Structure formats: C-alpha cells, structure tokens
Amino acid sequence: MTETRTTCPYCGVGCGVIACEEEGVVSVRGDDAHPANFGRLCVKGAALGETTGLAGRLLHPEVAGQRVSWAHAIDEAGRRLRAIIDEHGPQAVAFYASGQLLTEDYYAANKLMKGFIGAANIDTNSRLCMSSAVTGYKRAFGADVVPCSYDDVENSDLVVLVGSNAAWSHPVLYQRLVKAKQVNPQMQVVVIDPRRTATCDIADRHLAIAPGSDAGLFVGLLREIAQRGAFARQYADAQAARDSAEPWTVARVAEFCGLTEQEVNDFYTAFITAPRAVTLYTMGINQSASGSDKCNAIINVHLACGKFARPGCGPFSLTGQPNAMGGREVGGLATMLAAHMNFEPDDLARVARFWGTERLAQTPGLMAVDLFAAIGRGDVKAVWIMGTNPAVSLPDSHAVCQALAACPLVIVSEVAADTDTSRYAHIRFPALSWGEKNGTVTNSERRISRQRAFLPAPGEAKADWWIIAQMARALGYGDAFRWQHPHAVFCEHAALSGFENHGERAFDISGLANLTRAEWDALAPVRWPVRASGDTLDLQQGWRADKQLRMVPIEPQATHARTGQLYPLLLNSGRIRDQWHTMTRTGTVPRLMQHIAQPMVDVSVQDAEHFQLRDGGFARITSRQGVMVAKVSIQAGQRPGALFVPMHWNACFARQGKVNALVDAVTDPHSGQPESKQVAVRIAPWQPAWQGELISRQPVPLPSHVQWWRKAIDGLHHLTLCGDKIIYDELLLFCQQRNWLVQTARAGSLCHLLAWHEGRLMLGLWSAETLPVIELALITAAFDSAPQTPAERHALLNGRVNGQPAQGRIVCSCFSVGETRIRQAIAGGCTSVDALGQKLKCGTNCGSCVPELRGFIGDVTGHPHPNPLPEGEGTDRTYV
Structure with a gap:
C-alpha cells in the first residue's frame, strides 16, 4: 500500500488528505498534521476514494465527436484559434477557467491569454462566488488580502456567520467552531440568514433577516459604534462612512431587515462589547447585485471598533472552491494581472518585462456574465472552457446554452465525458482528475498546500498546464511555455510575485521561487506571504506605509429582484451537504446521493398552505427566465415569502432541475458577480399521475413528457420517474426490440415490470400513483445474481421483501x-x-x-x- 499526502478538491477549507492506494483501490483519511483540518474530513472528503474510478471519464481527445490524436487535436484547435485571431483580433477569443484548476494550470492559462494572445478575456467561475469579496478587500486594504486565519475563528469571543451555512458548505471549519465553543462555552455564535439552517445548531442568536438586507444591518452597526463612542481609530474616509450610516437608526434597520428593534439592539451590543469578533461570510453576501458594498459594510465595522488584524478578530471571507484563492493569485480574473497586479502602467510594464512579451493585454477583459453575453452576440467567436460547467452554473442558463450552441469554436478541457457544457464542444481535451494532478492550491486562509498525484494518468488524459503549453506552441508562442514539469510553472509564478516587489505588493511568495523539485515535492502547507526578505504582513498598519486602510461609505440597497402579483416569492439557491457544484464528481457516488437524492424546494408552512403544496409532493417553480420542477419540503425554519432550492442539478442528472434556468443575469456593478441569491418566482403544485423507480443495465430512452432524476448506483442506471402518462408501452417496446422476456404485475395505477435475457435481469420498473418504496440492496443483488425461487422472484417484482421495514431516508x-x-x-x-x-x-x-x-x-x-x-x-x- 502506498500513502500520499495531498489536498481535498472540494471547498476552500483546503483539508489535508492522506490517500491510500493498493491494487487500484483508493481509500482516504484526514491528515492529522495538516493545519487546516487536523485529521477531520467531511462526508464528501471521506468519499473521495469512491470518485477515482474511470466510469464516465473523458479519456481521449476528440474533434467533432471523433477520437483523434493529441497532435491532431492541438493542431486543429490552434489552427482555428489562429484564424479567428487573425480575422477578428484577440478580443474575439476568451478563456473561462475554474477554481478547480491547480495554481500551475491557472498561471499557464492566464499567461497565454493575457500575455501572448493579447486580450484579458480570461475569467473564471470564481467570479460567481468570490469576486465581491475581492472587490471589498481591495477597496479597504488596497490589495486582495484575507486578513484572518482559522485560528482566529477558534479563538474569538463572538463569531458571526452571515450568508453562510458553514455546517454544510464548509463543514470541517464549522466542526472546528463547534469544538471551540465546547471548550469555551462563553463564546457567542450569531447566525444571520433568512432561513434556519444546520449552522444554527450551535447559534446563541439567529437573525432571520429579510433576503438581501444584510448591508442595512451592518451599516446600522457602524452608526451604533459611532453613537456609543466605540470608534477605535480613524481610517481614510471614516467620516464619509459615518455620514452615510447616520440615517440608519435601529428603527430603520429593523424595518429594512424585517427584525424587531430588540433583536437589532441585542446584536449590536454583543458585537460592540465583545473583546474579539470574527465575521464569516460567503455566498449569501457575495452573490448580490450589491455584494461588494455588503462586504465593505462588514469590513467597515471591524475597522471602526478595532476588531481587526489581531488574534480572534476580522472580516473573514470563506472561499467556495478549493483554489479560487490560487486563481486570484495568478490573475485568473479578467480584471487583474498576475501576482495581484493591476491594469496600471507600472504593473503592465513589469509583467511584460518578466514574461518577455510585447503583446500583453492593456485593459481588463470581459467578466463571466458579460463574456457569455458577448458570445451570444457573436463578438466572442471562440471560447476555451477549462474544468467548469457554465451551462449550469451561470445565471440565465438557457441564454448561456444558446450562446454556446451558436459559437463558432467551443473548446472544453474536462474530466467527465458528458456535461451540459461539453455537449456544445467542437474540440474536447481529456484533463487529469484529482488523484492524478500534481501542483498547488491555496485555501481560504492564504495557505498554500500541495496536491500530489498518486494515480497514473488514465487513457490519454493530460495536465491542464501541459495542454495550455501545447496550445501556446501551436499558436507560435512555444518559447515562453517550455515547462517540462509543474514545479517549473510554480517557480515562475513565485518569482513573478517577488519581481520588482520591494513591499509594494502584499502577495509575495518569492521565498519559494528557488525550491528544487525535491523541495517542491515535499512542500509543507504554508501561508503567504513567503518573502525572500521575511514573511510579516502587518495589516493593522496597512500592508505598506503608503497603503492606508480605508472605510467605504455604503448606502444599503434592496435586492434587485422585485416580487409582485405574477411572481410573489423570492427564490434563494445554495449548496446542500453531500453534493458539490454540478455533480460531475459527487453525483456518481451512491452514498452521496442518499441524503437528498433529487431537487427539492424548501417552503414555509404558511406558503405551503397558501399555494396548496404538499410535503413530499411536486411543484413547478417559474421565473421570467425559465422553469424547474422540484419536490416540496415544508420547513418550519423557512421564512414566509421565500423559497430555497439547491444549485447542483443539471441536464445530466435531471429534467428541468437547473435552478439557474430561473436566475436573471443581474450583476454587481463593481465586481461583476451575479445576484444568484434572490430571484422573483411563482410556485404551483403539480400532481403527476404516477411515480416510479427504473433500474437498468443500459440507458433507457424516455419520452419528453416524463420527469426524471438520475441517481448513482454502481454499474447500473437508476432513474426516479414521474409523469402524467405511464411509460409502460414504451418500456415494453424497448424490451421486445431486444428480445427480452418481460414479467409484469399490474393493478390499477400500480405497474411493476422486470425484463430478463438469458437468465439475467436487464431492467426493472416499480411504479404506482405514489412512489413505491423499494429495497435497493435486494434489487442490485438480483442484477448480480438472478433470484431462483418463486418467492425470491415475487419479492423482486414487489421491490422489497414483504414485512421488512424500509430503512427510510x-x-x-x-x-x-x-x-x-x-x-x-x-x-x-x-x-x-x-x-x-x-x-x-x-x-x-x-x-x-x-x-x-x-x-x-x-x-x-x-x-x-x-x-x-x-x-x-x-x-x-x-x-x-
């Protein structure tokens, strides 16, 4: 057995993982020595070994759906890209990258696009989750510097979680908080969220604010800090920030936020009197048309009362993806240069000198939502999408799909053979997956960790940095991309961070630029900066003398979404406990599908009664952009007038299950981040005539009138179905065309069907007016070994052993x-x-x-x- 220390590829906590591989079987455990998790893993991390199989993998390059050699695929992509650049200019080309890429991959992509193609049209799915936080930090500190660590969370007196269901989105950090509160029962935890989530389990106070009203709460807190004489020190624009907060009295805040004045006052007193306070915030703050202002409203109160840049204090943005931070470091966003440099004359000249290019982009590029709008208009004629699924994750997903369908050249670098996005690809490159990748990632607390390969590259899959370097060669820029190993890419990235940097830039890891390959291979987790001249970062005084900390005047804005008679409800979207992004990894693991197996919509008791919704029934949710279907879950902790739907499902896992089909493409004017958290919708019950479970050895084509949800099951295809018309005749014809023997049981709305071929079970359908309860263990065993006795076959046709209680959800x-x-x-x-x-x-x-x-x-x-x-x-x- 071999053991490899590596890093989890899910959220931004950045947990250390020890991967154990023996004869192709992979298991994992938490790394006790890693300072992010000290051995803890969430259920997704613990199931990583179950994601390393090759089923559903893209293993060979393809052009126009046909397998080709790497040389042919690269040359074809390079030829078509070059033709577009020569005819329409570099602005007609774009890259769309991902927080799933390693830092080395990200660096290579940014260098090729900005440095040599000559346009800044490289953006990333981090735009959808972290760009408002970046804007907030840059406006306040002059640099994208997260000022907190996980130790601060554990060693605070007051921990405020706002717009963050950390118990499910950042579970290991949340468990560290749980343990800290057990050790120190005097620690106060406040959760600010329109709905009652799992994070409230340890909350001393839950402020169920009106959706999108967070800025009002924190601007009012700034006023209260001033009123109570609690301003610790003055910063640039402090008076302007105080002036803008002056109208936000406790009464006005309470009305704006939908709270009582007592709730507001009690929170303000807790924050002001706590010796130390940390505010943790994530998508509920960032994914807003005024997300940047919300971030600065939070930062302002920490600056004002001195709860900043000292242990147990600070505004702490939790990163949503494993390497969103690394992408920010290398300039993976369209609005920044590499190494946290900006589109300013000195920085532009500096990067051009370092890269040895005369083609460096001189102005910011298109941000994600604008980028795909430009594709739709025909302004961008070629897009290379790396490791992400924008056909699902971007708002107004129907428009995104239409844009991709009309784009002359779509290149996709992917692990999975089938995604919503890759269905539009003209050229597909097979990329390495977790377990095969070798490089670095940076977590939410600025900690760089190694992700090490412990599995061989399958098929012809290649590292993203290698694919990018080969494309650079095909475009005629090969001399600047001669790396032979990711170590060389990392060292170049580290060297750029320190190039002509004498304390002018906060991000500096030049102390790692001269690592040997052996030293890089053995690199222990380390927080930046790692300067050649010392590693201090004194944020209390500003990270450099002429970069004074700044408060930003904020005028709170209501959510952009407007409810009315036609669309009376606000829809919120977010993550669930056991799934990740668009499910290309977690959706294939059976145990990660057990907790919540299909799209659902949380509804308050009052709204369920008003709209005649039944718990466990179905509903259609409609906005001005589109429609989705979900199961109804009536929740006592759901705010009336608001719904919640998970963001993960897509066209590979559900019919009409995409929440972003509903979301309008409204963005923050400063950060470009979409307002994914609030959209005006209506909801109506839908009662299908039948529901069923279909399990088969091979995919079964379904008519368009059937709603379906795909569920993971090893070696088989499992769909939960429902509709207005039973599909018995279609299934019977499907079986007859294959000369399968059919066994049925029909009575009223009940219809059970088994199909056999040469003694092997090929397909089973269990359907009725309500969803039958079946025992999956019994059924999967029958696919492995056909039952022999009449009683066993009867139990199989029934879907369960009579008298045996179901385990339940x-x-x-x-x-x-x-x-x-x-x-x-x-x-x-x-x-x-x-x-x-x-x-x-x-x-x-x-x-x-x-x-x-x-x-x-x-x-x-x-x-x-x-x-x-x-x-x-x-x-x-x-x-x-």
Missing part, C-alpha cells in the same frame, strides 16, 4: 444510517447524540448530520433543543 451518509433506524433507537432509549453514535455510529465521523439527529430526538422525546433558537422558531426535522 438516509440521514448519516458516512455510515448509511436511515431515519427509521434512528427513530427506533431514540424510542429505545438513545435520547442523546452521543448515545445514537454509540449504537448506530451516526454523527461520529464528519458531524454534518448532528443537527438532524438533534431534531429527531426533539420529535420523539418532546425535549427542547439543547441550544434553542429564539422563541417562535421551531426545530426543523431536516436542514437544507
């Missing part, structure tokens, strides 16, 4: 523990989370299911939640 994905077993254990005396863990193991690994376990205990025992929320907010059964 899976709550603990780590150990596949279902709701039925949990409730039975509680009824049998396991009336604490610890007792459940001892009996069933649930809650003992990543801890993400603990809030739900507490909810079940409350349901069964009638005992109050051990850390109750304010009166009137009941404990939810499920937290989504």
Whole structure:
C-alpha cells in the first residue's frame, strides 16, 4: 500500500488528505498534521476514494465527436484559434477557467491569454462566488488580502456567520467552531440568514433577516459604534462612512431587515462589547447585485471598533472552491494581472518585462456574465472552457446554452465525458482528475498546500498546464511555455510575485521561487506571504506605509429582484451537504446521493398552505427566465415569502432541475458577480399521475413528457420517474426490440415490470400513483445474481421483501444510517447524540448530520433543543 499526502478538491477549507492506494483501490483519511483540518474530513472528503474510478471519464481527445490524436487535436484547435485571431483580433477569443484548476494550470492559462494572445478575456467561475469579496478587500486594504486565519475563528469571543451555512458548505471549519465553543462555552455564535439552517445548531442568536438586507444591518452597526463612542481609530474616509450610516437608526434597520428593534439592539451590543469578533461570510453576501458594498459594510465595522488584524478578530471571507484563492493569485480574473497586479502602467510594464512579451493585454477583459453575453452576440467567436460547467452554473442558463450552441469554436478541457457544457464542444481535451494532478492550491486562509498525484494518468488524459503549453506552441508562442514539469510553472509564478516587489505588493511568495523539485515535492502547507526578505504582513498598519486602510461609505440597497402579483416569492439557491457544484464528481457516488437524492424546494408552512403544496409532493417553480420542477419540503425554519432550492442539478442528472434556468443575469456593478441569491418566482403544485423507480443495465430512452432524476448506483442506471402518462408501452417496446422476456404485475395505477435475457435481469420498473418504496440492496443483488425461487422472484417484482421495514431516508451518509433506524433507537432509549453514535455510529465521523439527529430526538422525546433558537422558531426535522 502506498500513502500520499495531498489536498481535498472540494471547498476552500483546503483539508489535508492522506490517500491510500493498493491494487487500484483508493481509500482516504484526514491528515492529522495538516493545519487546516487536523485529521477531520467531511462526508464528501471521506468519499473521495469512491470518485477515482474511470466510469464516465473523458479519456481521449476528440474533434467533432471523433477520437483523434493529441497532435491532431492541438493542431486543429490552434489552427482555428489562429484564424479567428487573425480575422477578428484577440478580443474575439476568451478563456473561462475554474477554481478547480491547480495554481500551475491557472498561471499557464492566464499567461497565454493575457500575455501572448493579447486580450484579458480570461475569467473564471470564481467570479460567481468570490469576486465581491475581492472587490471589498481591495477597496479597504488596497490589495486582495484575507486578513484572518482559522485560528482566529477558534479563538474569538463572538463569531458571526452571515450568508453562510458553514455546517454544510464548509463543514470541517464549522466542526472546528463547534469544538471551540465546547471548550469555551462563553463564546457567542450569531447566525444571520433568512432561513434556519444546520449552522444554527450551535447559534446563541439567529437573525432571520429579510433576503438581501444584510448591508442595512451592518451599516446600522457602524452608526451604533459611532453613537456609543466605540470608534477605535480613524481610517481614510471614516467620516464619509459615518455620514452615510447616520440615517440608519435601529428603527430603520429593523424595518429594512424585517427584525424587531430588540433583536437589532441585542446584536449590536454583543458585537460592540465583545473583546474579539470574527465575521464569516460567503455566498449569501457575495452573490448580490450589491455584494461588494455588503462586504465593505462588514469590513467597515471591524475597522471602526478595532476588531481587526489581531488574534480572534476580522472580516473573514470563506472561499467556495478549493483554489479560487490560487486563481486570484495568478490573475485568473479578467480584471487583474498576475501576482495581484493591476491594469496600471507600472504593473503592465513589469509583467511584460518578466514574461518577455510585447503583446500583453492593456485593459481588463470581459467578466463571466458579460463574456457569455458577448458570445451570444457573436463578438466572442471562440471560447476555451477549462474544468467548469457554465451551462449550469451561470445565471440565465438557457441564454448561456444558446450562446454556446451558436459559437463558432467551443473548446472544453474536462474530466467527465458528458456535461451540459461539453455537449456544445467542437474540440474536447481529456484533463487529469484529482488523484492524478500534481501542483498547488491555496485555501481560504492564504495557505498554500500541495496536491500530489498518486494515480497514473488514465487513457490519454493530460495536465491542464501541459495542454495550455501545447496550445501556446501551436499558436507560435512555444518559447515562453517550455515547462517540462509543474514545479517549473510554480517557480515562475513565485518569482513573478517577488519581481520588482520591494513591499509594494502584499502577495509575495518569492521565498519559494528557488525550491528544487525535491523541495517542491515535499512542500509543507504554508501561508503567504513567503518573502525572500521575511514573511510579516502587518495589516493593522496597512500592508505598506503608503497603503492606508480605508472605510467605504455604503448606502444599503434592496435586492434587485422585485416580487409582485405574477411572481410573489423570492427564490434563494445554495449548496446542500453531500453534493458539490454540478455533480460531475459527487453525483456518481451512491452514498452521496442518499441524503437528498433529487431537487427539492424548501417552503414555509404558511406558503405551503397558501399555494396548496404538499410535503413530499411536486411543484413547478417559474421565473421570467425559465422553469424547474422540484419536490416540496415544508420547513418550519423557512421564512414566509421565500423559497430555497439547491444549485447542483443539471441536464445530466435531471429534467428541468437547473435552478439557474430561473436566475436573471443581474450583476454587481463593481465586481461583476451575479445576484444568484434572490430571484422573483411563482410556485404551483403539480400532481403527476404516477411515480416510479427504473433500474437498468443500459440507458433507457424516455419520452419528453416524463420527469426524471438520475441517481448513482454502481454499474447500473437508476432513474426516479414521474409523469402524467405511464411509460409502460414504451418500456415494453424497448424490451421486445431486444428480445427480452418481460414479467409484469399490474393493478390499477400500480405497474411493476422486470425484463430478463438469458437468465439475467436487464431492467426493472416499480411504479404506482405514489412512489413505491423499494429495497435497493435486494434489487442490485438480483442484477448480480438472478433470484431462483418463486418467492425470491415475487419479492423482486414487489421491490422489497414483504414485512421488512424500509430503512427510510438516509440521514448519516458516512455510515448509511436511515431515519427509521434512528427513530427506533431514540424510542429505545438513545435520547442523546452521543448515545445514537454509540449504537448506530451516526454523527461520529464528519458531524454534518448532528443537527438532524438533534431534531429527531426533539420529535420523539418532546425535549427542547439543547441550544434553542429564539422563541417562535421551531426545530426543523431536516436542514437544507
């Protein structure tokens, strides 16, 4: 067995992972020595070994859907790119990259696009999650510097989480917070979120603010700091910021935010009197048409009362992706140059000298939403998309798909053979996946870690930096891209960070520029700066003498979305516990599909009654842009007038399951980040005539009138179906065309069907008016070994063994523990989370299911939640 220290490829916490590989079987465990997680892993990280198979992988280059050699694919792409550049100029070309890329890949892409093609049209999916935070930091500090560490979170007196369901989005950091609060019960935790989430499990206070009203709360806090004489020191524009905050009295804030004056006052007192305070914020703040202002409103209050640049204090933006920070370092956004430099004369000249180019882009390029709009208009005629799925993740996804369909040249570098985006590709490059990649990533606290390869490259898959270097050669720029190993790319990146940098730029890792390959291979996690001349970064005084810290005057804005008679509700979108982005990795892992297996919509009790929605039923959600279908989940902690839907599902995993089909392409004017968190919608119940489960050895074509959701199951195809017309006749014809024997049971709306060929089970359908409960273990066993006795075949046709209780919805994905077993254990005396863990193991690994376990205990025992929320907010059964 070989063991390799590497880094998790999911969220920005940047957990260390030890990957164990033996005869092609991969298992993982947390790295006890890594300072981000100290051995902890969430359920997604713990399941990484289950994502390393080759099923569904893109393994060979393709042109026009046909497999070709690498030489042919590169030459064809280079020829077509060169023709477009020569005819229409460099502005007709764009790259769209990803926070999933390693820093070395990102550096190569940025260098090729900005430095040698000569346009700055390289943006990234980080624009969708972190660009408002970048803008906020740059406006306040003069540089994109995250001023906090995870140690600050653990060593604070007050931790404020705003627009962040960290329990599910950053679970390992959240578990560090849980542990810190256990060690120090005096620590106060405040959650600011329109809905009650799993993060509220440890909250001393939950402020269920009106959607999009966060800036009002923090601008009012700035006024209160001034009113109470708590200003610690003056910064540039402090008076202007105070003047803009003056109208925001407690009464006005309460009205704007939908809170009581008591709730506002109590929060303000807690923040002002706490010796130390950290504010953690993420997509709920950033994904707004005024996200940059919200970020600065948060930064302002930390500057004003001195809770900044000292242990346990600061405004801490949590990064959503594993290497969004690394992408910012190398200039992966269209609005910046490499090494945190800007489109200013000195920086432009400096980068051009370092790269030895006369073609450096001189002005910022198109940001993500504008970039795809330009593709739709025909202004951009070639786009190279690397490691991301904009046909799903960008707002107004129908328009994005139309743009890609009309684009003359779409190149996609991808791991998965089939994604919504790659379906539009003219040329496809097979890229390396986690476990095969070799390079570095930077996490939310500025910590650079190594991601090390421990698996061989499958098929003809190649590293992204290598593909980019080969494309540079095909375009005639090969001399500047002669790297033979990612170590060389990293050292060039590090050298640029220190080039002509005498303290003028905060980002500086020049102390790593001369690492040998062996030293780079062994590089331990390290926070930047890592200067050749010393590693200090004194943000309290400003990171350099002439870069004074600045407060930004903020005028809070209501959400851009406007509800009305036709669209009376506000829709919020976000992540769920066990899935990641557009599911190309996590959607293939059966245990990560157990907790929430299809798109759902959280609805308040009041709205469910008003719109006649049934818990567990279906609803159609419609906006001005599009429509989606989701299961209804009625939640006591959901704010009336607001809905919540997960962002992950796409056309590969669902029909009409894309939330971004609903979202308008409205962006922040400063950061270009879309307002993905609020869109005006309407909702209506939909009662299909039948529902069913279809499991087969091969894909089954379905008519367009059927709604379907794909679910992961090893070696088979599993779809949950529903519709207004049963598909029995279509399935029967499908089986007859293959000479399969069919066994059926039909009675009223019930229709069960099994198809056999030479004694092997080929297909099974279990359908009825309501979704039948089936035992997957029984069915998958039948596909492996056909049942022999009549009783066994009858049980299979029934979908379950008669009299055997179903396990129920899976709550603990780590150990596949279902709701039925949990409730039975509680009824049998396991009336604490610890007792459940001892009996069933649930809650003992990543801890993400603990809030739900507490909810079940409350349901069964009638005992109050051990850390109750304010009166009137009941404990939810499920937290989504």
